[in-house]
Structure formats: structure tokens, C-alpha cells
Amino acid sequence: MIMDRLARALDDRLRLSPVTRRALAKVFPDHWSFMLGELALYSFVALILTGVYLTFFFDASSADRVYQGSYAPLDGSTTSAAYASVVRLSWDVRAGLLIRQTHHWASLVFLAAIVLHLARIFFTGAFRKPRELNWLIGVTMLTLALANGFTGYSMPDDLLSGLGLRIITSVVESIPLVGTWLAALALGGEFPSDAMIPRMFVTHVLLVPAVLVALISLHLGILVRQKHTQFPGPGRTEHNVVGSRLWPSYTLRSLALFAWVLAVLFALGGLAQINPVWLYGPFEPAQSTSPAQPDWYVAWGDGALRLFPPWEFRIGGYLVPAPFFPGVVLGGLAFLALYLWPFAERLRTRDRRQHHLLDRPRDHPVRIGVGVAALTFFAVLVVAAGDDVLARLLGVPVYDLLYLFRILVLALPILTGAVAFLTARALRRGEAASLGDLTRADLRRAGRPSRRPSRRDDEPETPAPDRPGERIELWPEGEVWRWRYRDEARRLVLTANRVAVSEEEAVEAARLAYPGVDRVVVPGPPAPSPPGPVRAALRRWGRAAAAGSLLVAALVERRRDRRRQRDGDEGDPREKADAAPRGGEPR
Amino acid sequence: MRRPTPSPAEESASRRIVGAFLVSAAGAVGFAVTYGLGGDTRWEGVCLAVAFAGLAVGLAVWARRLVPVGGYVEEHEGFTPPPAEQAMTAAEFAAPDSPTRRYGLLAALGFALTALGVAALFPLRSLLPWDRVRPPRALKDTPWGAGVRLVDGTGRPLRPDDVPAETMVAVFPEGDPDAGDAPAFAVRLDPERFSRPPAGGHLGGLVVWSMLCTHAGCPVRLYLKGTGRVLCPCHQSSFDLLAGARAVAGPAARPLPGLPIEVGPDGFLRATGDFTAPPGAGFWSRP
Numbered sequence: 001m002i003m004d005r006l007a008r009a010l011d012d013r014l015r016l017s018p019v020t021r022r023a024l025a026k027v028f029p030d031h032w033s034f035m036l037g038e039l040a041l042y043s044f045v046a047l048i049l050t051g052v053y054l055t056f057f058f059d060a061s062s063a064d065r066v067y068q069g070s071y072a073p074l075d076g077s078t079t080s081a082a083y084a085s086v087v088r089l090s091w092d093v094r095a096g097l098l099i100r101q102t103h104h105w106a107s108l109v110f111l112a113a114i115v116l117h118l119a120r121i122f123f124t125g126a127f128r129k130p131r132e133l134n135w136l137i138g139v140t141m142l143t144l145a146l147a148n149g150f151t152g153y154s155m156p157d158d159l160l161s162g163l164g165l166r167i168i169t170s171v172v173e174s175i176p177l178v179g180t181w182l183a184a185l186a187l188g189g190e191f192p193s194d195a196m197i198p199r200m201f202v203t204h205v206l207l208v209p210a211v212l213v214a215l216i217s218l219h220l221g222i223l224v225r226q227k228h229t230q231f232p233g234p235g236r237t238e239h240n241v242v243g244s245r246l247w248p249s250y251t252l253r254s255l256a257l258f259a260w261v262l263a264v265l266f267a268l269g270g271l272a273q274i275n276p277v278w279l280y281g282p283f284e285p286a287q288s289t290s291p292a293q294p295d296w297y298v299a300w301g302d303g304a305l306r307l308f309p310p311w312e313f314r315i316g317g318y319l320v321p322a323p324f325f326p327g328v329v330l331g332g333l334a335f336l337a338l339y340l341w342p343f344a345e346r347l348r349t350r351d352r353r354q355h356h357l358l359d360r361p362r363d364h365p366v367r368i369g370v371g372v373a374a375l376t377f378f379a380v381l382v383v384a385a386g387d388d389v390l391a392r393l394l395g396v397p398v399y400d401l402l403y404l405f406r407i408l409v410l411a412l413p414i415l416t417g418a419v420a421f422l423t424a425r426a427l428r429r430g431e432a433a434s435l436g437d438l439t440r441a442d443l444r445r446a447g448r449p450s451r452r453p454s455r456r457d458d459e460p461e462t463p464a465p466d467r468p469g470e471r472i473e474l475w476p477e478g479e480v481w482r483w484r485y486r487d488e489a490r491r492l493v494l495t496a497n498r499v500a501v502s503e504e505e506a507v508e509a510a511r512l513a514y515p516g517v518d519r520v521v522v523p524g525p526p527a528p529s530p531p532g533p534v535r536a537a538l539r540r541w542g543r544a545a546a547a548g549s550l551l552v553a554a555l556v557e558r559r560r561d562r563r564r565q566r567d568g569d570e571g572d573p574r575e576k577a578d579a580a581p582r583g584g585e586p587r
Numbered sequence: 588m589r590r591p592t593p594s595p596a597e598e599s600a601s602r603r604i605v606g607a608f609l610v611s612a613a614g615a616v617g618f619a620v621t622y623g624l625g626g627d628t629r630w631e632g633v634c635l636a637v638a639f640a641g642l643a644v645g646l647a648v649w650a651r652r653l654v655p656v657g658g659y660v661e662e663h664e665g666f667t668p669p670p671a672e673q674a675m676t677a678a679e680f681a682a683p684d685s686p687t688r689r690y691g692l693l694a695a696l697g698f699a700l701t702a703l704g705v706a707a708l709f710p711l712r713s714l715l716p717w718d719r720v721r722p723p724r725a726l727k728d729t730p731w732g733a734g735v736r737l738v739d740g741t742g743r744p745l746r747p748d749d750v751p752a753e754t755m756v757a758v759f760p761e762g763d764p765d766a767g768d769a770p771a772f773a774v775r776l777d778p779e780r781f782s783r784p785p786a787g788g789h790l791g792g793l794v795v796w797s798m799l800c801t802h803a804g805c806p807v808r809l810y811l812k813g814t815g816r817v818l819c820p821c822h823q824s825s826f827d828l829l830a831g832a833r834a835v836a837g838p839a840a841r842p843l844p845g846l847p848i849e850v851g852p853d854g855f856l857r858a859t860g861d862f863t864a865p866p867g868a869g870f871w872s873r874p
């Protein structure tokens with residue numbers, strides 16, 4: 001009642017309803033891989049929530065401070081204020097350790113989610129025109145997320161973080177000409193400077209998060225404007241989006257995902273110890289610990305530093321030290337490649353068309369080959385960052401492992417990339433629907449040079465529609481109009497995501513979504529669609545089987561009940577939706 | 588509009604949802620109670636996890652069972668605007684009084700803005716260290732110098748006898764023990780076994796080297812007894828102290844710089860100069 005009045009009052013002043021109506025009806029594709037971006041978003045929200053709490057207790061200063069508190073081994077010792085405040089936060093502030101550990105876990109999940117999201121965008125070609133802009137924003141957010149992870153990790157001023165910071169400083173100093181100046185500019189002096197903790201703090205809690213919030217808003221704004229991509233499938237074209245609506249379906253689902261993220265993060269934060277700085281001790285310039293491994297998302301850099309041979313040279317008497325190549329050049333090239341990929345690919349395929357239908361990964365063997373090789377390369381580097389631990393576990397000399405990794409990091413990506421490339425080609429050229437169906441002949445054919453021209457410019461813009469049995473049905477409902485798409489042959493019915501205020505509006509929407517498909521005006525709500533597709537039934541049965549044989553009997557009984565009820569109650573929209581396919585698995 | 592009477596399936600879903608939300612509330616209460624009782628990280632985490640998992644399950648069941656899933660289609664306008672519209676927008680910018688056509692004024696504006704932009708870069712210089720030592724210089728200089736005594740971690744000056752054989756003793760410059768580039772270590776080796784003399788010289792087998800790895804600056808703190816080798820824990824570079832602290836394995840390329848020492852008139856060890864090379868990682872203007 002009150003909500004109603006409030007909504008009305010706002011609408012009378014701001015005229016929100018036309019926008020709101022469209023926004024609520026926005027259609028999201030039903031495929032799990034579209035949740036990866038949201039996973040990143042919600043871990044970011046979790047990072048902000050927990051991070052703000054930590055800010056109240058963290059003392060960003062390298063001034064001396066005597067720790068007094070319940071962690072006995074350090075009680076009474078003088079450390080930096082930053083370190084003392086983190087130990088206090090962990091041991092003496094109630095719920096402090098929970099929030100601290102949750103924040104750290106959230107950062108690991110955040111970066112993992114971004115990388116997975118990026119991989120899904122990459123392998124499905126979602127970055128193609130018109131979405132290059134969002135790709136660039138996304139890659140930028142990845143760099144910012146990495147930077148923020150690193151500053152966060154370095155702020156507590158414990159031994160491990162100090163070592164990490166020292167290594168990064170050395171990497172920056174290795175840059176020809178400007179390296180030492182850049183490092184001094186960042187740290188405000190020679191490592192370890194008094195200014196470095198306050199500076200990292202401002203960067204970590206203000207600068208980078210503010211830019212991230214701005215970029216996320218832009219990213220999502222562009223996403224709403226451009227609408228989602230979708231996998232190809234029945235009823236799906238370059239001119240529409242098929243799935244569930246924002247309201248109510250995705251509102252609930254998305255909130256559920258948010259709650260899941262928080263549940264998992266708090267479970268990890270409460271139960272899985274992470275970064276116990278009180279065990280590492282405070283940073284001291286002459287101390288180090290072993291083993292020393294960084295968080296996973298910088299481990300590739302650590303691994304690269306380990307594997308790169310001791311090569312350095314001088315240019316006109318000036319030194320280019322070894323860390324320059326694995327530290328600066330590798331990271332720089334990787335991000336340059338990421339930034340440029342959409343444009344490089346377009347250069348190769350000469351494909352300038354708009355794409356709203358996604359590729360299946362196999363559709364593009366070169367892309368999947370390069371992507372798999374790159375992922376393998378970085379995975380080997382991450383594993384190599386633990387070579388000392390591995391050596392101890394396996395009881396082999398660490399330098400033997402080092403040589404092994406030096407070979408693997410070059411050989412394995414070529415191998416996996418080639419396998420991915422050939423598999424994709426075999427799948428694309430052959431008839432096999434999935435990996436399991438591949439035959440020897442398919443594989444042999446994949447090895448041969450391609451006969452198909454790679455440019456696909458001459459293919460028609462839309463596959464000729466004209467499927468018999470495909471049509472649009474429109475009907476009036478009181479003042480408003482509705483429409484739906486029906487494909488008799490596939491027993492598919494897709495309802496328009498929103499009502500139209502006039503017949504013209506309904507026709508226009510239907511024409512945009514299904515150009516060239518016949519439209520018919522039907523008198524009333526069309527008859528209920530034929531019984532649900534096999535898959536929905538299978539799914540119901542599968543669940544029943546799992547519940548046990550007794551339950552199966554009960555379920556059969558209930559199904560019979562339901563059918564009886566449906567026959568009696570024809571216009572229920574829920575039943576219609578039930579008849580349409582539920583999942584959005586690509587076909 | 589009224590909702591149609593719920594089907595049995597709907598009713599059972601509703602019951603599950605309510606149950607999940609009740610579990611969630613119980614988790615929240617549990618968290619508050621744990622906190623009130625003094626707080627236990629594990630229980631706090633579990634309670635919050637239960638609270639949010641309850642929410643998640645309730646919302647997920649709600650989304651799956653009580654609202655339509657799938658089966659909707661939204662049209663996509665496409666992003667190539669009608670040519671007429673594009674032309675009209677372009678015309679706005681091409682109008683005679685359009686500021687974008689006043690090239691002279693635009694150039695002046697551009698000049699002013701560029702000047703402002705460049706001026707805005709100047710305050711960045713304040714981020715550099717206050718003392719006017721140029722960064723490359725700062726990296727070359729350390730607190731060590733002629734006459735600076737060697738002290739141990741507690742600040743006690745060291746005599747040659749304080750360094751036993753086959754042990755690594757961390758040493759610091761007296762008066763500035765916390766300097767980032769100063770840490771060094773002293774070891775006593777058998778001069779007979781030197782295949783290459785230490786860069787900083789030795790006092791009857793007593794040698795002092797910079798502790799900072801020449802790869803990326805970690806302290807090389809692992810002394811492998813008997814082998815005369817030290818190992819860096821960060822990326823496993825190892826240095827052969829018997830061969831002038833040459834880098835023998837791992838990613839480091841340069842030997843550890845040595846520190847020239849002598850015994851002062853007071854009987855304590857002191858440096859006779861700075862390290863034989865800038866300590867730690869390499870940089871562009873490193874000699």
C-alpha cells in the first residue's frame with residue numbers, strides 16, 4: 001500500500017514508469033557462463049563491504065608502535081603501526097579476523113571470477129563488434145584488480161608482504177632509463193620508505209576502487225544498452241535475446257547468487273586461515289622466510305622470475321637486468337595482446353559485422369588454440385612459482401624441477417594449443433556433436449589444410465528464415481497487445497518480454513526480433529502449447545529417480561494431478577513457460 | 588490481479604522457501620550470539636555462512652519454482668542507426684555557428700588546455716623523495732663507508748672472534764641498522780678453498796658480503812653449511828662464496844657485492860668503504 005503510493009508519487013514527478021517497464025522486462029540468456037561476470041561483481045561488493053570495516057582499524061603508518069594485546073609472542077614488541085594494527089585486528093578486535101580473512105578470500109575469488117569471465121568472453125567471441133569497448137574496459141578492470149590485490153597484500157607490512165614489495169620494486173627498477181625514477185615516484189624514496197604504506201593505502205582504498213566503481217558502472221551501462229549476447233539456438237537470432245526476464249526471475253536468481261557468494265566467502269573467512277601475518281612476523285630488511293609464495297594471481301609473475309635464465313646485457317654501458325624480461329616485458333606483452341585481440345582478429349577475418357550470437361568455442365580454431373596455449377603457459381608459470389615446495393614434497397632437487405619447468409613452459413602451451421586447434425577443427429568440419437562422438441576420420445580431416453576461406457563476408461546477414469511452421473502470433477488483451485513466437489516443428493513458444501501499448505508497437509517489436517517471419521493476429525490468448533519438450537520431462541524424471549523409487553511413485557501420481565489441473569486451467573502463463581525449454585544450453 | 592490458487596507444487600516450494608529463510612534468520616541470531624559471547628572466528632564464519640546460504644537457497648527455490656523461467660524473447664534494435672538520423676546529428680555539428688567549426692578558437696582552446704595539463708604534471712614531482720638525492724644515486728649509496736663499525740642484530744659491535752666458522756652472521760652498519768640496502772652477512776671460510784678471491788677482500792678467511800640477492804633483492808639467508816653456498820629463498824638463486832660469491836644457479840646473474848673490512852684500533856670490525864658494487868637488484872645506470 002505504502003510502497004504503491006510512494007512509487008506513484010515518484011512516477012508523477014520523474015516519469016519513471018516507461019523506463020522501469022522496459023528495464024524490468026530486460027531478458028537475460030539462461031546459461032551459467034553468463035553468471036561469471038556477476039560473480040566478479042558480487043565479490044567486488046563483498047570486498048567493498050569488508051574493506052570498509054577493515055579501514056576503521058587499520059593504521060596506515062610505518063611509525064614505531066608497541067603492540068599490546070592477546071597475541072602473547074608479540075605482546076610488548078615494537079613494530080610498525082601498520083603491522084601492529086593488523087595483529088590487533090586479528091587477535092583483539094571481535095570479528096576482526098573473520099572480516100580480514102573474508103576480505104582476503106574475496107580478493108582471490110574476485111580475480112578468479114574476472115579471469116573466468118574473460119575466458120568466456122574470449123572463447124565465445126563476445127568481444128566482437130559492437131562489444132569491443134566493453135572488452136577494453138574489462139581488461140583495464142583486470143589490471144586494476146591485480147594492482148589492488150597487490151597493494152592490499154603489501155600493506156600489513158609483514159615479512160612476506162615486504163619481500164613481495166621488494167621484488168616488485170626491483171622489477172620496476174629494472175625498466176631501462178626510467179625504472180629507478182618510477183620506483184622512487186611510487187614509493188617516495190628508496191625501499192623501504194616511510195611514505196610507501198600511506199601511499200599504498202590511499203591507492204588501495206580510494207583511488208583504484210573509485211576507478212573500478214566508475215568502470216563497472218560504465219561496463220554495465222554499455223551492457224544494458226547493447227543487450228546480452230546469446231548462444232545460437234532455436235528461435236534465437238542476431239536480432240533478439242531469448243531467456244528469462246530481469247523481473248522477477250533474474251532479480252531473484254541474481255540475489256541468490258549474491259547470497260551464495262557471501263555464504264561461501266564467510267565460510268572460507270571463518271574456517272580457512274589465510275595470510276596469518278602474526279606467524280610471519282614484521283618486515284625487516286634482513287629477514288626472509290622460506291617457502292615464500294604470493295597469492296595466485298601474481299604467482300605467474302613469480303614463476304616467470306624463477307624460470308627466466310640469468311640473462312642480462314648492457315646497452316651502451318647501461319644495464320638491462322634479468323627481471324626486466326619476465327617481470328615487465330612478459331606482463332606488458334600479455335596485456336597488450338589482450339587489449340589488441342579484438343582488433344587483431346578482425347584484421348585477420350575481415351569480419352566487420354555486428355554479432356549478437358556467440359561463437360561456440362569450436363567455431364574458431366585459431367582463437368581457441370591461442371587461448372588454450374596462453375592459459376597453459378600461465379598455468380605452468382603459476383605452478384612453477386611453487387617449485388621449491390614441490391621439490392620438497394617430491395624429494396627431488398629444486399634445480400632439476402627448474403629445468404623441467406623451463407622446458408614445460410615452452411613445450412606444453414604448443415602442445416595443448418595444437419590439440420585444442422585440431423579438436424576444434426575436427427568438431428567444426430565433421431559431423432560430431434560433441435567430443436565423445438569424434439571419429440578417427442574427423443581427426444584426420446582436421447589435420448589437412450583448410451579449404452574453407454576464412455573470410456565469411458559473403459555469407460548472408462541472416463540465415464534465410466522461412467522455416468515452415470514458424471510464425472508470430474499477436475493478440476489484444478484489453479487495452480494492450482501481446483505477441484509470441486511459435487515454431488511448430490520444434491514445439492517452441494517464446495513469449496514477448498513485455499506487453500505493448502498498441503498493435504503497432506507489438507508488430508514493430510516482433511518485426512525487429514524475427515525479421516521476415518509471418519505475423520498473424522489471433523483472437524484471444526492462444527491455446528496452450530503442446531506438452532513440454534522431452535528435456536523438461538527428462539529432467540523431472542532424473543530428479544525423481546534420485547529421490548528414490550518410493551518417491552517416483554508419488555511423483556507419477558502428482559504429475560497426473562498436474563496434468564489434470566493444466567487441462568482445466570488454460571491461460572496460466574506459468575504453465576506456458578513450463579512448456580518452453582528451461583535451460584539455455586546451446587544446441 | 589489475484590493469484591490463482593496455488594498448486595501443491597507451489598505450496599511445497601513455498602514451504603521450502605520459508606524454511607530456508609528461517610534457517611537464515613537462525614544463522615544471523617547465531618552470529619550475534621557468538622559475537623556477544625566474545626567472538627570465535629570459526630563460529631562467526633559458520634553462522635554468517637548459514638545465514639547467507641539460507642537466503643540463497645530460499646531465493647533460488649523461489650526463482651526456480653514460483654516464477655517463470657525461460658521462454659521470453661526481447662527484440663534487439665541493432666546498432667546501425669537509420670542513415671537519416673545519423674545525418675541529422677552530423678548536421679548539428681556542421682552548422683555554421685557550431686563551435687566545432689571555429690578552428691582558430693579551437694586551436695587556442697587546445698593550447699590553453701594543453702598548458703594546463705602540462706602544469707598539472709608538475710606537482711607530481713612532489714611525490715619524489717624530498718631529499719634531493721637522485722634515485723639512481725640513492726640506490727648506489729648505502730650507509731656503509733670508511734670507518735662504519737659492523738654491529739649485529741641487537742646493535743652490539745662485532746669483533747673478528749664473534750664470527751664462528753661455517754655460520755652466517757647478519758651484520759648492519761652502526762647507527763643505521765634499518766636501512767633497506769645495508770644488510771650484510773659475515774662468514775668465516777677457509778682461505779685455502781677460495782677459487783676466486785672475495786671482491787671486498789678478507790681478513791684471514793673472514794668475509795662480508797651484501798645480503799641482498801642480485802636478482803630481485805631478497806635477503807639471501809640460507810647458508811648451506813660446508814658447501815660455501817648461500818641460497819635465496821625467493822627464487823632459489825644460489826651463490827658460491829668460495830668463488831667470489833658468483834651466482835651459480837637460479838635466475839640471479841651477478842655476484843653478491845663484497846664489503847671491504849678491517850679491524851679498527853678499538854678491536855672491532857669496521858668497513859673501509861662502501862660495497863664493491865650497488866647491493867641488490869640491477870638497474871639501468873648500475874655501474
Ligand code: HEM
Nearest residue numbers: 034037038040041118126131134135138139141142228229
Ligand atoms: C571488475 C570486474 C568485472 C565485473 C564486475 C564485470 C561484470 C560484468 C557483468 C555482470 C556482465 C554481464 C554478465 C555476463 O555477460 O557475463 C559483464 C559483461 C561483459 N564483460 Fe565484464 N566484468 C568484469 C570484468 C571484465 C573483463 C576482465 C572483461 C574482458 C576482458 C569483461 C568483458 C565483458 C564484456 C565484453 C561483456 C559483454 C559481453 C556479453 O554481454 O556477453 N568484463 N561484465
Ligand code: FES
Nearest residue numbers: 800802803819822
Ligand atoms: S630475489 Fe633472490 S632469487 Fe630472486
